[in-house]
């Protein structure tokens with residue numbers, strides 16, 4: 621399976637700090653902060669219908685993250701590591717009903733006027749959203765553990781994009797508020813905590829050339845997951861619209 625990932629040209633093992641430099645260079649070049657749909661979202665160039673489509677599709681990512689993290693936890697033999705990783709599931713699922721990140725995402729889709737049952741069913745997401753998110757879950761299940769952990773490292777870069785997105789959306793769109801965008805506030809502390817832990821793990825465990833190539837490819841793969849989710853939105857909902865059959869149509873479902 622590794623042949624499908626572009627190999628990085630490393631001849632001898634990098635130091636841990638050099639590996640971090642390479643990982644950060646991948647994020648700088650390939651993270652979705654550069655995607656045209658993300659730029660349009662934060663610059664106030666999207667209609668409410670296009671923002672609805674983004675939130676509806678992104679719900680699928682949110683809903684699968686705890687499943688991805690549970691799959692990863694199931695591979696951890698060290699209780700200390702599991703204790704660390706389980707916090708991610710708690711962040712998304714909460715300790716009880718009405719809590720956690722998934723609920724806060726639903727506050728956003730509610731605030732945008734989307735029918736909750738339609739959102740939770742995920743029946744109207746784009747096919748490419750489903751494929752991209754499922755590819756992420758499969759990757760985490762199947763690849764070597766250090767690569768599975770490295771694939772979460774996009775979170776090193778998320779506070780920057782979240783900050784720009786939230787301030788841009790609040791400045792430009794009357795149909796969102798700090799309340800409806802409340803999902804993002806805890807992420808500003810959760811993401812760095814999670815990313816620092818994962819980065820430290822990767823730096824300590826990816827020591828051989830093949831492991832280092834693997835973790836760099838894992839981060840590239842994950843950037844591609846996020847990028848292709850936005851590609852799909854751009855293709856379907858930004859003119860000329862090409863909404864696939866059965867997907868959310870703002871004129872019918874908005």
Ligand SMILES: O=C(O)c1cc(C(=O)O)c2c(n1)C(=O)C(=O)c1cc(C(=O)O)[nH]c1-2
Pocket residue numbers: 685771772773774775777778781782807846
């Ligand atoms: O808003 C964003 O741009 C963004 C990006 C990412 C990311 O980089 O993967 C995550 C999130 N948000 C997020 O909210 C989240 O819970 C999350 C979990 C993970 C992961 O890979 O385990 N990434 C992300």
